[in-house]
Amino acid sequence: MDLLDTLTAKGLRGEVPTREEALAVLATTDDELLDVVAAAGKVRRRWFGRRVKLNYLVNLKSGLCPEDCSYCSQRLGSKAEILKYTWLKPDQAADAARAGVAGGAKRVCLVASGRGPTDRDIDRVTDTMAAIKDADPEVEICVCLGLLSDNQAERLKAAGADAYNHNLNTSEGTYGTITKTHTYADRVDTVQKAHGAGLSACSGLIAGMGESDEDLVDVVFALRELGSDSVPVNFLIPFEGTPLAKEWNLTPQRCLRILAMVRFVNPDTEVRIAGGREVHLRSMQPLGLHIANSIFLGDYLTSEGQAGQTDLDMIKDAGFEVEGAGEATLPRHRADVAEAAQAGHASGGCGSAASACGSGGGCGPCGGHAHGPSSSASPAEEAAEDAADAPDDELRSDLVKVRRRGAGTELAPNA
Numbered sequence: 001m002d003l004l005d006t007l008t009a010k011g012l013r014g015e016v017p018t019r020e021e022a023l024a025v026l027a028t029t030d031d032e033l034l035d036v037v038a039a040a041g042k043v044r045r046r047w048f049g050r051r052v053k054l055n056y057l058v059n060l061k062s063g064l065c066p067e068d069c070s071y072c073s074q075r076l077g078s079k080a081e082i083l084k085y086t087w088l089k090p091d092q093a094a095d096a097a098r099a100g101v102a103g104g105a106k107r108v109c110l111v112a113s114g115r116g117p118t119d120r121d122i123d124r125v126t127d128t129m130a131a132i133k134d135a136d137p138e139v140e141i142c143v144c145l146g147l148l149s150d151n152q153a154e155r156l157k158a159a160g161a162d163a164y165n166h167n168l169n170t171s172e173g174t175y176g177t178i179t180k181t182h183t184y185a186d187r188v189d190t191v192q193k194a195h196g197a198g199l200s201a202c203s204g205l206i207a208g209m210g211e212s213d214e215d216l217v218d219v220v221f222a223l224r225e226l227g228s229d230s231v232p233v234n235f236l237i238p239f240e241g242t243p244l245a246k247e248w249n250l251t252p253q254r255c256l257r258i259l260a261m262v263r264f265v266n267p268d269t270e271v272r273i274a275g276g277r278e279v280h281l282r283s284m285q286p287l288g289l290h291i292a293n294s295i296f297l298g299d300y301l302t303s304e305g306q307a308g309q310t311d312l313d314m315i316k317d318a319g320f321e322v323e324g325a326g327e328a329t330l331p332r333h334r335a336d337v338a339e340a341a342q343a344g345h346a347s348g349g350c351g352s353a354a355s356a357c358g359s360g361g362g363c364g365p366c367g368g369h370a371h372g373p374s375s376s377a378s379p380a381e382e383a384a385e386d387a388a389d390a391p392d393d394e395l396r397s398d399l400v401k402v403r404r405r406g407a408g409t410e411l412a413p414n415a
């Protein structure tokens with residue numbers, strides 16, 4: 001197939017495809033699917049070998065968010081019966097992080113719900129990072145606290161953060177239908193602030209919210225332009241009690257095509273399968289490892305993943321290996337760019353290699369498309385109405401398991 005030969009050749013050279021080629025990947029048929037996976041797999045192995053990076057989420061503060069991201073179980077007005085708690089103490093967060101590292105994770109992702117941190121919140125996270133790095137100085141820490149104000153990224157960097165996550169989530173054109181309490185430009189600004197402070201950029205998307213192929217391609221190219229070092233690909237988890245509870249738009253085949261498109265546009269960038277992996281890829285998860293080089297271990301922020309040991313077994317059975325703490329994730333040429341940015345802080349802002357916040361799967365999987373213009377109802381009222389509108393037979397709560405263990409509970413973490 002000419003398309004796949006072209007994409008493979010470009011990917012092996014680290015070149016980005018055209019927008020039309022990216023769209024064509026999403027339009028391939030099921031008969032072509034294994035060829036698509038094989039082509040993306042060649043690109044993945046060229047830059048990342050057979051390594052799989054494991055990341056571990058610690059939800060520092062769960063639920064009760066004043067923002068209205070319609071995909072999110074923690075949003076304003078959410079009726080999802082998730083765990084709700086305020087800031088974990090540093091030793092509690094460090095205990096959870098230690099479980100993830102013991103399970104094989106090389107990066108810990110510290111996430112808190114909310115529009116953005118106060119300066120007191122930055123102090124809290126500073127203490128938490130110190131507690132984690134005291135126990136394991138090698139562990140990478142990525143922080144995801146929402147929209148950043150001036151100087152907060154610099155403070156996080158000085159306190160030892162390696163990366164900042166803030167997802168763009170969807171295209172600029174559709175962002176306003178997903179969230180009304182902040183804008184796409186706000187999110188880009190935070191990615192740029194993090195990057196400007198020398199933090200590695202982690203910024204990704206959520207698929208399955210009713211977006212078009214063009215929207216997906218738009219956001220993936222935008223992430224490439226921002227220079228995200230890591231691109232988490234979330235597949236919407238339609239939580240009962242959120243406006244997107246009935247948005248079951250994805251198949252395992254569609255998820256694989258999306259991952260392949262993301263890989264071709266980001267050949268030498270960490271591509272992570274984030275929230276919704278088990279829910280949407282299901283038995284096709286091992287094929288996803290041929291495209292992505294990174295996953296979350298164990299549970300997500302508000303939902304449970306498969307057992308951590310099952311993740312490890314899957315990686316081994318598929319012929320891959322867990323990336324060790326001493327191994328570089330990014331190819332040398334990308335790592336050089338990232339290190340130069342971190343050393344020099346901002347070569348004039350964020351033009352390449354930026355990061356964002358957002359937490360894969362965490363501040364994450366929500367979906368929902370085509371929400372019309374804002375009515376006179378408040379966001380909370382709209383959320384409650386939307387959730388109530390979802391017929392029971394369109395809810396798939398059998399596939400979505402709310403997290404009841406780990407951080408914020410008395411039960412051991414899944415790692």
Ligand code: SF4
Binds near residue numbers: 067069074112363
């Ligand atoms: S995604 Fe983040 S900011 Fe948006 S509602 Fe959820 S926790 Fe709040």
